[in-house]
Amino acid sequence: MSKFKTPIVILNFKTYLESSGNNALKLAKALEIASDESGINMVATPQAADIYRIKDETRIPILAQHIDNVNPGGHTGSNLLECLKEAGIDGSLINHSEKRMTLADIDSTITKLRNNDLFSVVCTNNVNTSEAIANFDPNFIAVEPPELIGTGISVSQAEPEVVEGTVRKVKSINKNIKVLCGAGISTGDDMKAALDLGAEGVLLASGIILSESPEKVLLELVSKM
Amino acid sequence: MSKFKTPIVILNFKTYLESSGNNALKLAKALEIASDESGINMVATPQAADIYRIKDETRIPILAQHIDNVNPGGHTGSNLLECLKEAGIDGSLINHSEKRMTLADIDSTITKLRNNDLFSVVCTNNVNTSEAIANFDPNFIAVEPPELIGTGISVSQAEPEVVEGTVRKVKSINKNIKVLCGAGISTGDDMKAALDLGAEGVLLASGIILSESPEKVLLELVSKM
């Protein structure tokens, strides 16, 4: 589990031009440098089409943004776990608020990832759904109040009770599951506040991707730890 | 348009293990050899995660299986046109029966592909929907009665009137659109029958992917032309 040792910084590349294609590779390299310099584990979460190349040209751990819960066969336009694994993923985000999944698909996808020795990072929207997901025994639960996503308002400051409550409920079900803090984290103070609330890492996106120097912002982010 | 000169053979890799990862690369190379030997244009349609590698290691033209109709931005788990283009696609399937799209998304995606100098291959399920799509001016319309997909029963033999009707209606709206015949094509006779009905190529999948020697089946397929 060393690739996913906490505290950890996971960067969701989403579908920005600033994090697609050549820019995705550059961003992955910035993550690699920031991770090497800080000693903090950092993880890239690029679009499916960029996974192979980032795997080929960096040492950064890679998550898929989504896996379609289909078995091998006739499913045009789906992203198959086995294909993403060969391309180089170490795990996957599941149920991001921009790609919500059904309960049955979340359950099945966590199981498939585990059976393939891949990491699962399940996104949830509140304490209640985090508690439900804890029963599925994923590696990480990233709690992100959807109303804060993309706002620059950090959940650790605006709704600390969501982070604390999630940590408490999740740990009471399964101590091995690690809670991440998503939505609005972008500074060292946000990150420190998140860890102080019991989170063991953060899930980031636009705050880093759209910054002028992702590397510098990443280093500042982990500077208070 | 030389990469897509007709008659043409487009192979939809879907999500079979036999056409994922290393197997996708092997299949793309088989397509390349069969294309070189026969002089008939052949096109690979791999999963998103395999596009970059096939582009890097072969000269075969590449289609995406699907493009999500999103603009660059915050859309986790979507496949962005711009990202797929950088990875190496020459165009995309649109509206495959295993990934149906809304009318507005089909319209918008064809336009985006055209504006990016990429080819559009729109799948339709009957004469009626083919006629509707012809108004959007795609490069190709591939008509596939869904009840025949994956059956091994060729549309050119079982429902020739669907192919003929589609060719007639589509050409009456726009002579430049080429009609492909999907569903159940796997032999040289099927292919010849399709072209005799006015189709200018075929869209294939499991019949080739699951065969013992895709290369041999592809060469037999184009042997009667």
Add this chain to the structure above:
Amino acid sequence: MSKFKTPIVILNFKTYLESSGNNALKLAKALEIASDESGINMVATPQAADIYRIKDETRIPILAQHIDNVNPGGHTGSNLLECLKEAGIDGSLINHSEKRMTLADIDSTITKLRNNDLFSVVCTNNVNTSEAIANFDPNFIAVEPPELIGTGISVSQAEPEVVEGTVRKVKSINKNIKVLCGAGISTGDDMKAALDLGAEGVLLASGIILSESPEKVLLELVSKM
């Protein structure tokens, strides 16, 4: 076709509290009175659960807001055409921008409505998609640029070329299809402008539903005709 004689005013009740349950019945009665007083055909489009009651207590023609393209059988939570017909619909909206449908489902649903002697009112988002839908021979095409829905800015004033273009293209394919103007219509001047552009009616929603006196607004709406 007398129930749908043009010029016509179709009111989409959507899911406002002001147009649900008892309020839906009141709104349907306001439509009935306004229709009787003005001599202009008006049509109610309530939620599925309100159809039976409105049919029972008014003489106003009724459209469903949506029909799921399923056949009778095991489909929990779907709205079946046959069930809605027994409840009292005279037809249905299809492909509203808040309930987009796939191309294949639009085609199939128009056909089913026709085979059941029910009216089809297909919503489209631009000239291009209106032209495509004209091939399916629906009774009405209601063009609504999605960016104007709910804004109070009328399409007949802001984008007259969309209405004119839709009328011209649709009529060139099939003269019997009538074009409606949606999005932002709420005054007599808007309505007159729409008819002057060649539309034969309007599709309305929040501008009427949320007004203090729907009956009065409806009468004002048709006062310039």
Add this chain to the structure above:
Amino acid sequence: MSKFKTPIVILNFKTYLESSGNNALKLAKALEIASDESGINMVATPQAADIYRIKDETRIPILAQHIDNVNPGGHTGSNLLECLKEAGIDGSLINHSEKRMTLADIDSTITKLRNNDLFSVVCTNNVNTSEAIANFDPNFIAVEPPELIGTGISVSQAEPEVVEGTVRKVKSINKNIKVLCGAGISTGDDMKAALDLGAEGVLLASGIILSESPEKVLLELVSKM
């Protein structure tokens, strides 16, 4: 809670012609008679368009088949909780395998039903997802292995460990939640087996709907209790 006193029989009408419109009313009356004669609570789950009429003409408790997780407003084609409540529902099925919902929507819909004094019956596909749902504190969890739905093979006989495991896990989280047994139940022996495994009722569909005499089959079903 007397309307939902256990043991209970819930009949999902789905979208069969045999349970739509007039037939839905007849079926609801058969449920009412069987309930009166046996003293066992029985519940109708009709399509949205049939709710008002069944409420008006019978005393049988009514569930919706599905509720769309939207708030009042501009949502064409959705089924709003407030509208269904006025039409006469006492609660709703949630997350049926033929209408799977996202985790966030399940959570939110259970809460809305509770706040409206309506009953929630959440469908799940296995022990794992049942356990997760128990955290949301619904009134009922109906476990239905999807592979058995519509087969006539009863879960209580084919996979008793699914029923037992669900009861054990759910009760360990919240003793007030009652577990129902779905999929394949159609005889008195099936029903008795289900109750012996700890279930407090059953969720039925085609086995009753498609029978020649639903009333007789319902009475036989509860005859061994």
